[in-house]
Amino acid sequence: MFASLAEKLQNTLRRLKGKGKLSEADVDMAMREIRLALLEADVNFKVVKDFIASIRERAVGQEVTKSLTPGQQVVKIVNEEMTRLMGENQSVLIESVSKPLKVMLVGLQGSGKTTSAVKLAAHLKHNGRRSLLVAADIYRPGAVEQLKMFSQSSGIQCYSNSDADPVEICRKGLKLAEKDDFDSVIFDTAGRLHIDDDMMEELRAIRKVLEPDEILLVVDAMTGQDAVNAAVSFNEKIKLSGIILTKLDGDTRGGAALSVRAVTGCPIKFVGVGEKVDALEPFYPDRMSSRILGMGDVLSLIEKAEATFDQARAKEMEEKLRRRQFTLDDFRDQLGQIKNMGSMEEILNMLPGAANIPREMKQLSLNENSFKRVEAIIGSMTCAEREDPSILNSSRRRRIAEGSGTTVQDVNRLLNQFSQMQKMIKKMGSQDQKKAFKKLKNIKGGFPF
Ligand SMILES: Nc1nc2c(ncn2[C@@H]2O[C@H](COP(=O)(O)OP(=O)(O)O)[C@@H](O)[C@H]2O)c(=O)[nH]1
Ligand SMILES: [Mg+2]
The missing domain is CATH 1.10.260.30 (Signal recognition particle, SRP54 subunit, M-domain)
Incomplete structure (x- = not known):
C-alpha cells in the first residue's frame, strides 16, 4: 500500500533518526524531501503546504525530551501530524437510535458502490448484525443482477423491484427492512460517469424519503485528487457522513487517503482492499500513518x-x-x-x-x-x-x-x-x-x- 510514498518517507526519516543533533539545514532538507514525496503521491498541494508548515514549526521549537533523539522526535512529529491529517481517531458507523440503521451509499460509476454495499453487509454480519441490501441502481445494465448475485453468495438478503423507480424502490426496501426487523439496511444507489444534476436530484429525493443515518460516499483511491474533488461536490450537494475509500490494494499512490479528510472534513470510515467480499477494513488513521512510515502495523x-x-x-x-x-x-x-x-x-x-x-x-x-x-x-x-x-x-x-x-x-x-x-x-x-x-x-x- 502506497509503496513509493512509504519508501521515500522512510528513507528521509531513517537518515534523520540516525542523527544525534539536527541542524536547520537537516530539517530543511527533510522537509523538502517530504514535501516532494507527498506531491508525487498526489496529495492536495494545500494540504501538503499546511502539513509541512506544522511539522516544521513543531520540529524547530521541539520540546527536548530525554528519551528521544532530535531525529526520533521528528519522526514522532511526522507520525502524529499524519495521523491528525487522516482524522486522528477511528470514525465508526453511527449508532442509530431506532432500528434499522439506514446507510445510503453514493458515488460515481465504477467507484465500488455495489461491491462495498455487499462488503459492508458482510462486515456487519460478522459483528452479528443482519442487513438488507436494496438495489436502487436501475440504470447500469446488470447492476441489480450483480448485487443479487454477490449478496446471495454471501448469504445476505437483497431487495430489488424491476417495476419501480429508485425512490420507490428505496421506500419499499425500507418498509421491508422495518417489517422484517433487520438491524440495518444498505441502499446501493446509481452513479453516473460525472457529477450531474439528474443524479443529485435523484439522490436528494431518496435522502428525503429515507432520512438515512449515514450517507457514505464511495470513492476510488486510484483516482487521487479526482476522488477528492468528487468528495467536495457530493458533500456540498448532499452532505456526507463519511467516506469509503476503495481500491487501496492496487498501486494507489496515497493522495486521496491523505487529503480527503483534510479537504472535506468528512472522515474515512472504511477502506476497500480487494475485490472479495471480506476485503473491507475499518479505517484507523494512526495505523495507516505508522504503516506508511514503516513503523509496522x-x-x-x-x-x-x-x-x-x-x-x-x-x-x-x-x-x-x-x-x-x-x-x-x-x-x-x-x-x-x-x-x-x-x-x-x-x-x-x-x-x-x-x-x-x-x-x-x-x-x-x-x-x-x-x-x-x-x-x-x-x-x-x-x-x-x-x-x-x-x-x-x-x-x-x-x-x-x-x-x-x-x-x-x-x-x-x-x-x-x-x-x-x-x-x-x-x-x-x-x-x-x-x-x-x-x-x-x-x-x-x-x-x-
Ligand atoms: N481491487 C479492488 N477492486 C475493487 C474494490 N472495490 C471495488 N472494486 C472493483 O471495482 C469495479 C467496480 O465496482 P462496482 O462495485 O461495480 O462499482 P459501482 O459502479 O460503484 O457499483 C469492480 O470490478 C470491483 O470488483 C477494491 O477495494 N479493490
Ligand atoms: Mg453499482
Missing part, C-alpha cells in the same frame, strides 16, 4: 492473526520467540496457519521493519502444493534435525529428499527460507520486539510469530 496484524490463529498455540509461540527458539517444527506450524491468513507478503509488510525484509522472503508463496512439500520435507527429518538444522550435511539432506519425494534443491530452498525467517525474527531488534510485546500483553492470545 502491529495492531492490524494482531487482529487479523487473532481471527485466524489458534490462540493457545499463539501464546506458546510468543514464549518461544521471547526465548528465541524457533525451530523447523514451529516453522511448519506457522506456515500452516499463515496459509489461512493471506499472503506472506501482506503479513510481513505489517511488521515493524518490514522494509528490511528480503524480497524473496516476502514473496514466499504458499499454495497448497508448496505447503505439502514443506510438510513432507520436515516430516522426513529426525527430531534432532528439526531442533538443530545445522547438523544437516549433504548425506542427511539427500536422505530427506528421498524420504519426502522431493529433491535436494527443494530441501535446500526450505532450509534457506527457514534460516531467513529466523534471522528476520532476530533482526526485528529487541527494541521493536519489546514494543510489540508490550502492546501484545493487553491482547488475549498474544503474538503469533
Whole structure:
C-alpha cells in the first residue's frame, strides 16, 4: 500500500533518526524531501503546504525530551501530524437510535458502490448484525443482477423491484427492512460517469424519503485528487457522513487517503482492499500513518492473526520467540496457519521493519502444493534435525529428499527460507520486539510469530 510514498518517507526519516543533533539545514532538507514525496503521491498541494508548515514549526521549537533523539522526535512529529491529517481517531458507523440503521451509499460509476454495499453487509454480519441490501441502481445494465448475485453468495438478503423507480424502490426496501426487523439496511444507489444534476436530484429525493443515518460516499483511491474533488461536490450537494475509500490494494499512490479528510472534513470510515467480499477494513488513521512510515502495523496484524490463529498455540509461540527458539517444527506450524491468513507478503509488510525484509522472503508463496512439500520435507527429518538444522550435511539432506519425494534443491530452498525467517525474527531488534510485546500483553492470545 502506497509503496513509493512509504519508501521515500522512510528513507528521509531513517537518515534523520540516525542523527544525534539536527541542524536547520537537516530539517530543511527533510522537509523538502517530504514535501516532494507527498506531491508525487498526489496529495492536495494545500494540504501538503499546511502539513509541512506544522511539522516544521513543531520540529524547530521541539520540546527536548530525554528519551528521544532530535531525529526520533521528528519522526514522532511526522507520525502524529499524519495521523491528525487522516482524522486522528477511528470514525465508526453511527449508532442509530431506532432500528434499522439506514446507510445510503453514493458515488460515481465504477467507484465500488455495489461491491462495498455487499462488503459492508458482510462486515456487519460478522459483528452479528443482519442487513438488507436494496438495489436502487436501475440504470447500469446488470447492476441489480450483480448485487443479487454477490449478496446471495454471501448469504445476505437483497431487495430489488424491476417495476419501480429508485425512490420507490428505496421506500419499499425500507418498509421491508422495518417489517422484517433487520438491524440495518444498505441502499446501493446509481452513479453516473460525472457529477450531474439528474443524479443529485435523484439522490436528494431518496435522502428525503429515507432520512438515512449515514450517507457514505464511495470513492476510488486510484483516482487521487479526482476522488477528492468528487468528495467536495457530493458533500456540498448532499452532505456526507463519511467516506469509503476503495481500491487501496492496487498501486494507489496515497493522495486521496491523505487529503480527503483534510479537504472535506468528512472522515474515512472504511477502506476497500480487494475485490472479495471480506476485503473491507475499518479505517484507523494512526495505523495507516505508522504503516506508511514503516513503523509496522502491529495492531492490524494482531487482529487479523487473532481471527485466524489458534490462540493457545499463539501464546506458546510468543514464549518461544521471547526465548528465541524457533525451530523447523514451529516453522511448519506457522506456515500452516499463515496459509489461512493471506499472503506472506501482506503479513510481513505489517511488521515493524518490514522494509528490511528480503524480497524473496516476502514473496514466499504458499499454495497448497508448496505447503505439502514443506510438510513432507520436515516430516522426513529426525527430531534432532528439526531442533538443530545445522547438523544437516549433504548425506542427511539427500536422505530427506528421498524420504519426502522431493529433491535436494527443494530441501535446500526450505532450509534457506527457514534460516531467513529466523534471522528476520532476530533482526526485528529487541527494541521493536519489546514494543510489540508490550502492546501484545493487553491482547488475549498474544503474538503469533
Ligand atoms: N481491487 C479492488 N477492486 C475493487 C474494490 N472495490 C471495488 N472494486 C472493483 O471495482 C469495479 C467496480 O465496482 P462496482 O462495485 O461495480 O462499482 P459501482 O459502479 O460503484 O457499483 C469492480 O470490478 C470491483 O470488483 C477494491 O477495494 N479493490
Ligand atoms: Mg453499482
